Amino acid sequence: MVNKQFHLASRPQGQATTGNFRLVEAPVAxxxxxxxxxxxxxxxxxxxxxxxxxxxxxxxxxxPLDAVMIGGTAGEVVESRHPNFAAGDRVAGxxxxxxxxxxxxxARGGLRKVDVSRIxxxxxxxxxxxxxxxxxxxLMKICEAESGDTILVSAASGAVxxxxxxxxxxxxxxxxxxxxxxxxCAYVVDELGFDACIDYKVHADPKSLYRAxxxxxxxxxxxxxxxxxxxxxDAALARMNPFGRIALCGMISGYDGxxxxxxxxxxxxxxxxxxxxxxxxxxMEVWPxxxxxxxxxxxxxxxxxxxxxxxxxxxxxxxxxGLLKGKNFGKQLVKLT
Amino acid sequence: MVNKQFHLASRPQGQATTGNFRLVEAPVAxxxxxxxxxxxxxxxxxxxxxxxxxxxxxxxxxxPLDAVMIGGTAGEVVESRHPNFAAGDRVAGxxxxxxxxxxxxxARGGLRKVDVSRIxxxxxxxxxxxxxxxxxxxLMKICEAESGDTILVSAASGAVxxxxxxxxxxxxxxxxxxxxxxxxCAYVVDELGFDACIDYKVHADPKSLYRAxxxxxxxxxxxxxxxxxxxxxDAALARMNPFGRIALCGMISGYDGxxxxxxxxxxxxxxxxxxxxxxxxxxMEVWPxxxxxxxxxxxxxxxxxxxxxxxxxxxxxxxxxGLLKGKNFGKQLVKLT
Numbered sequence: 209m210v211n212k213q214f215h216l217a218s219r220p221q222g223q224a225t226t227g228n229f230r231l232v233e234a235p236v237a238x239x240x241x242x243x244x245x246x247x248x249x250x251x252x253x254x255x256x257x258x259x260x261x262x263x264x265x266x267x268x269x270x271x272p273l274d275a276v277m278i279g280g281t282a283g284e285v286v287e288s289r290h291p292n293f294a295a296g297d298r299v300a301g302x303x304x305x306x307x308x309x310x311x312x313x314x315a316r317g318g319l320r321k322v323d324v325s326r327i328x329x330x331x332x333x334x335x336x337x338x339x340x341x342x343x344x345x346x347l348m349k350i351c352e353a354e355s356g357d358t359i360l361v362s363a364a365s366g367a368v369x370x371x372x373x374x375x376x377x378x379x380x381x382x383x384x385x386x387x388x389x390x391x392x393c394a395y396v397v398d399e400l401g402f403d404a405c406i407d408y409k410v411h412a413d414p415k416s417l418y419r420a421x422x423x424x425x426x427x428x429x430x431x432x433x434x435x436x437x438x439x440x441x442d443a444a445l446a447r448m449n450p451f452g453r454i455a456l457c458g459m460i461s462g463y464d465g466x467x468x469x470x471x472x473x474x475x476x477x478x479x480x481x482x483x484x485x486x487x488x489x490x491x492m493e494v495w496p497x498x499x500x501x502x503x504x505x506x507x508x509x510x511x512x513x514x515x516x517x518x519x520x521x522x523x524x525x526x527x528x529x530g531l532l533k534g535k536n537f538g539k540q541l542v543k544l545t
Numbered sequence: 546m547v548n549k550q551f552h553l554a555s556r557p558q559g560q561a562t563t564g565n566f567r568l569v570e571a572p573v574a575x576x577x578x579x580x581x582x583x584x585x586x587x588x589x590x591x592x593x594x595x596x597x598x599x600x601x602x603x604x605x606x607x608x609p610l611d612a613v614m615i616g617g618t619a620g621e622v623v624e625s626r627h628p629n630f631a632a633g634d635r636v637a638g639x640x641x642x643x644x645x646x647x648x649x650x651x652a653r654g655g656l657r658k659v660d661v662s663r664i665x666x667x668x669x670x671x672x673x674x675x676x677x678x679x680x681x682x683x684l685m686k687i688c689e690a691e692s693g694d695t696i697l698v699s700a701a702s703g704a705v706x707x708x709x710x711x712x713x714x715x716x717x718x719x720x721x722x723x724x725x726x727x728x729x730c731a732y733v734v735d736e737l738g739f740d741a742c743i744d745y746k747v748h749a750d751p752k753s754l755y756r757a758x759x760x761x762x763x764x765x766x767x768x769x770x771x772x773x774x775x776x777x778x779d780a781a782l783a784r785m786n787p788f789g790r791i792a793l794c795g796m797i798s799g800y801d802g803x804x805x806x807x808x809x810x811x812x813x814x815x816x817x818x819x820x821x822x823x824x825x826x827x828x829m830e831v832w833p834x835x836x837x838x839x840x841x842x843x844x845x846x847x848x849x850x851x852x853x854x855x856x857x858x859x860x861x862x863x864x865x866x867g868l869l870k871g872k873n874f875g876k877q878l879v880k881l882t
Contacts, residue, residue: 259815266815267787437811450604459811469806474774474796477822478596478604485814 209236212521213276213306220261224532228261229277229525236308244313245287248303251521251542252280252333253528254367255458267487277305277524280338282322282329283544290314298324300332305524307544317492326507334367334539335513336503342488343371343433344498346455347379349491350484351431355380358425360444363435364405365392365514367539368457371502372433373402374511381431384424386440388534395537400512408440418443433457438468445475456485514538546573549858550613550643557598561869565598566614566862573645581650582624585640588858588879589617589670590865591704592795604824614642614861617675619659619666620881627651635661637669642861644881654829663844671704671876672850673840679825680708680770681835683792684716686828687821688768692717695762697781700772701742702729702851704876705794708839709770710739711848718768721761723777725871732874737849745777755780770794775805782812793822851875 210233217230239245260271260278271278281303285293290313293299301319303309311319322332334340347353359376363369364385373383373396385396385405393405404424411417421443428449434441437459444454459468476483505511516536518527524542531540547570554567576582597608597615608615618640622630627650630636638656640646648656659669671677684690696713700706701722710720710733722733722742730742741761748754758780765786771778774796781791796805813820842848853873855864861879868877 267817441810456810456814459814467809467811469808470810471806472804473778473793473807473810474804476820477793477796480604480822480824480827482819482821483813484819485817487817490817 209308210234211236211306211308213304214521214524215274216261216271216277218273219263219270220258224258224261224529226525226529230274231522234306237310239287239289239310242290242313244285244290244293244299244311244319246281246283246299246301246303246309246311246319247286247545248281248283248307248309249543249545250282250330250333251303251305251524251544252282252337253524253531253536253540253542254280254339255532257528258532278302279304280333281309282332282337288313293319293321298322298329300337305521307521317489327503330515330517330539330541331506331513333541334515335371335506335511336499338488339367339539340371340502341495341498342457343368343375344502345488345491345494346433346457346486347372347375347431348498349494350455350482350486351433351453353379353381353431356382357430358382358384358427358449359431359433360384360386360421360425360429360447361433361435362386362440362444363458363534364396364402365400365537366435367513369433369435370396370400370513370538371511374400374505376431377401377403378505378510382427384421384429386421386436392537395514399514414439414442418446421447428452431455434459442471445470445472445481448475448479448481450479452479452481454481454483456483516540518542520544546645547571548573548643548645550641551858551861552611553598553608553614555610556600556607557595561595561598561866563862563866567611568859571643574647576624576626576647579627579650581622581627581630581636581648581656583618583620583636583638583640583646583648583656584623584882585618585620585644585646586880586882587619587667587670588640588642588861588881589619589674590861590868590873590877590879591617591676592869594865595869615639616641617670618646619669619674625650630656630658635659635666637674642858644858654826664840667852667854667876667878668843668850670878671852672708672843672848673836675825676704676876677708677839678832678835679794680705680712681839682825682828682831683770683794683823684709684712684768685835686831687792687819687823688770688790690716690718690768693719694767695719695721695764695786696768696770697721697723697758697762697766697784698770698772699723699777699781700795700871701733701739702737702874703772704850706770706772707733707737707850707875708848711737711842713768714738714740715842715847719764721758721766723758723773729874732851736851751776751779755783758784765789768792771796779808782807782809782818785812785816785818787816789816789818791818791820793820853877855879857881 361372396405435458698709713720733742772795
């Protein structure tokens, strides 16, 4: 049995390119006791992967060269030598950019069985997976969203942002999104139920962006969930109400190496703001509560989501580079079966 | 009885100058029921006053033009028509830049009687007053200093910074200061007991400042108390340990109008930092606990402080402008009697 996989061939100099990845065909090893063989149905592509491709100091060790790219996967057990797993089980894990993975069934945070009777398998890589819990943690634990608050979220049509806004609405907040393009903005408001969405592409000038944001947030902003950084964060900072909270989840604009300054840090003092960066995998204690709430909302139709699905393992690098440029629309997946 | 006072005559365009102030001689009005007449012995000069002189949006309403400059004062009751105060009582309050004030004895946060048997009157404007509580709040409630932590504080020889470092040492932390000039740095280490102090004047280049900071904090920084902003904050940010806390108390470099950007905000995410701006007058609930601890430390000689004392009300504007340029050494006061 041949297992197609992508390795990191080289670290990007500036923008990442398809040349940074190498397609490899590897055999699948026979199982040892306690191991499980998983066939991946879906691979998750996420912005954090770009950070791992660099060897700059960061919160996680860099992705090693000449090894399978890290990544979340959802699939089915093909063969098991672990008592908790049986062939046919649907599972989510961190199988990486490949068609199959051999997993230690005992590894903490390794494989988890998922119920596909009311929730589609792919959703466990999105709204009922890492991106969903990321949204939940930042909104509930850092932004401390309460009924009546105005909540702003950037990359609002994306896997994380779309959950932030819908959760905020469910909590009785006013939800404002920022997204790129009229189609995404219409989706955010019409489908997801946000109160407004600002198209950053028609507000390339920082002053124009600020004016649009001011118009959409007449009572200021109480909680901001930042997925992007740069001029969007600058504009948000200037609209924050006293004692506002900012959850810093993504700084996608800076991944290509150039640092993007924050224009007016003195606003943190004058508006007495709290800004906190977080990585959801460091807060495993909230996952059960968050996944239960998110799963219930998905199963009952109260949490909508959208997926961009690329076909076949070979399409992974192009799909990933597109994600970094905002070409995806909703959660970016690669379908492997 | 004539009361010399300083009014704000005009708002600064760029740097503040003595021309922004006007010396006025006003009569002292007769007391109404419930009022207290206070003769000020000391006027406190503090960086926050520069912010109030502007009418830019900030946390507090601007200082009105043609009115007495706001400011903390310590003095003695001359005459009282309020049952809680009697002639001879030593009191602290917010009497402003003038020799006398008439105060409503019932006003919340107005006049408080102070005990000068073990603590000098002037200390109630410094270590056992607003600057001391500011240090206490930022260190204990935002930096969450614990034994073994490395704590960094800028403007380390100043009224707030000197208390931050000494409190940190008392809690079992390693305390590192940043100050301007060899004399201040020697004082911070030799007199106040900090573990090290970096002279920012010999490290004008950001890279040089960072290297000096790296050398002084081999285990990184767990809590940073920021009184200055600008390149100092940039350097501190780059040395923060994961999950570090930054209390933002002052951004003196930006008071003259020009915003000073934060160079690498993405570090907030990659190091999962928490940054919080605060104004101590909005946290009155901690004052009793903080003042008790600070007062005991001063009375028992465990908390040292230094004062720069200008003589006479006429010297207030020059002394204030010197404070903004770091010419003071310790708490800046004006002695009025």
